[in-house]
């Protein structure tokens with residue numbers, strides 16, 4: 001069996017299954033081998049259910065005293081119900097549409113149940129638990145089970161089987177790295193690593209497999225980016241861009257001084273755009289550090305020099321926010337620079353009008369979402385393209401934006417907090433500028449973690465802030481009520497909130513299922529203070545700037561990764577007033593409060609991400625990705641920091657001796673096949 005054979009060459013994979021695999025991005029044998037588990041499961045020792053382990057997956061050992069009963073709910077769901085007796089407590093168990101289980105369960109016998117318990121009106125409940133005979137459970141406890149991303153119709157078991165078959169029938173070539181690196185690093189072999197990453201015998205082996213695969217990924221990534229760097233430097237800069245005195249005039253009438261870091265970044269960019277070569281620069285600055293104004297000043301120089309500059313943002317809300325901000329700036333300061341906007345939800349006639357504006361003005365500023373890069377959109381005079389929140393875009397999308405001009409200068413902006421040295425390793429082909437300090441008027445955000453019992457106080461606090469003329473965000477994990485998860489949803493929550501505040505305040509709702517135009521309207525209302533409290537899902541996470549908002553309350557905060565909480569918290573603390581972040585912890589798991597408490601210790605996103613990892617258990621380690629910036633299959637820049645350093649050192653070593661890999665043809669071809677398999681971002 002060949003690596004590139006289609007997956008239907010595997011026994012038992014017919015037309016229907018092939019289609020399902022295709023949905024998961026799996027087409028070939030190689031794809032399935034590289035379709036790595038999302039996380040792993042080690043079945044835990046059985047415990048007694050108590051209030052400290054509710055809402056988490058646990059195993060209980062319990063006796064079923066009388067035969068399970070079947071009944072039918074209003075919406076015609078069959079429920080199989082039983083009561084399971086542990087040592088001191090009993091648990092109500094329910095399975096949906098699983099009547100066949102009834103005959104397998106013997107009254108009087110002890111079973112192990114694995115699943116999530118919840119506490120409901122003083123009773124423990126478990127829905128849809130897995131059920132095992134005790135001896136079988138002991139056996140299965142010795143293994144590490146892969147858990148894959150699924151699609152409807154394709155079970156975890158079915159995927160495991162196909163992977164196993166592919167592993168058994170396919171020969172994986174182990175000659176991937178130069179021999180001297182293999183010897184120096186002494187990782188387990190590639191084929192062994194692939195095998196063990198799917199089906200590890202134990203955690204030890206899994207860690208070894210991960211080391212090898214993460215190292216490889218990082219090595220090829222860095223190698224490629226250094227090779228590109230070689231090829232990049234020499235495009236001459238034919239744009240005649242000057243540092244314009246009108247930009248300075250504008251800057252001095254802004255009403256605030258740029259911070260030292262902002263000034264430094266701006267002068268870095270000016271060196272680029274007025275320099276000899278076309279350049280690519282990464283601007284990194286934590287949320288709220290003020291990247292937008294720097295981008296605008298650079299675009300202004302470009303436009304005043306007679307060219308067009310474009311900025312692409314990942315959401316309509318954000319694009320609209322930039323557009324309105326830029327319009328206001330140009331109007332208020334009498335700058336004769338047209339600003340155009342392109343977003344998906346605009347009417348055809350509006351887009352036409354904008355395109356006309358661009359066609360008729362050699363110099364202008366262009367703002368938009370992905371709509372900027374859609375086919376047919378043309379810009380004739382682009383000298384600078386900027387991607388905001390760059391991790392939300394793929395390489396191709398960014399390339400496509402630059403291809404709308406003739407080798408324009410490129411800036412990408414990111415709020416992922418990584419140290420400079422790391423950024424230089426990862427973005428070898430870019431110049432890196434970092435905005436470290438926050439604008440001087442900022443007070444650090446005060447954060448607290450609270451439990452349900454403090455809800456009233458929290459609402460009183462929100463109301464006090466609103467009375468002062470400020471605004472608040474309240475974040476809920478869900479859009480609407482769900483049968484399987486007990487977490488707050490924006491739909492019901494906003495209704496409840498209206499009652500709590502007796503309709504005194506204007507409450508808005510925002511979530512990802514709304515149409516872009518609706519979302520824009522809500523965000524505009526919030527920005528214009530027509531909405532006091534915005535109840536939202538995490539759609540506000542990226543880039544939204546409403547400096548008058550001073551409270552960020554996050555419901556079910558325990559369900560979010562700390563990196564995400566950090567980004568959310570960054571939506572407040574963007575003005576002069578003291579801001580607050582209230583994290584509602586709905587879990588009674590002690591580890592959860594430990595984790596959330598990290599948020600109290602620091603405002604530094606990098607620190608937070610690393611501490612979060614330290615607290616996670618081994619099974620967790622494989623599931624979370626702290627940074628959305630790089631979509632590696634295995635590697636994570638925080639978790640695999642050691643391998644990252646090795647990879648960087650080794651890539652330099654190889655390229656020093658052989659800058660174009662002319663004497664490493666095998667390595668070059670492995671690199672090429674790696675690149676076609678990877679959808680990473682650079």
Ligand code: ADP
Nearest residue numbers: 256257258259287288289290291292293439545
């Ligand atoms: P981000 O880096 O997260 O994109 P923004 O560019 O949206 O941050 O800036 C956040 C807020 O800070 C904006 O309201 C902006 O006008 C303001 N701001 C930016 N720079 C300064 C500064 N030097 N002094 C005071 N406020 C600033």
Ligand code: MG
Nearest residue numbers: 291292388543
């Ligand atoms: Mg921003």
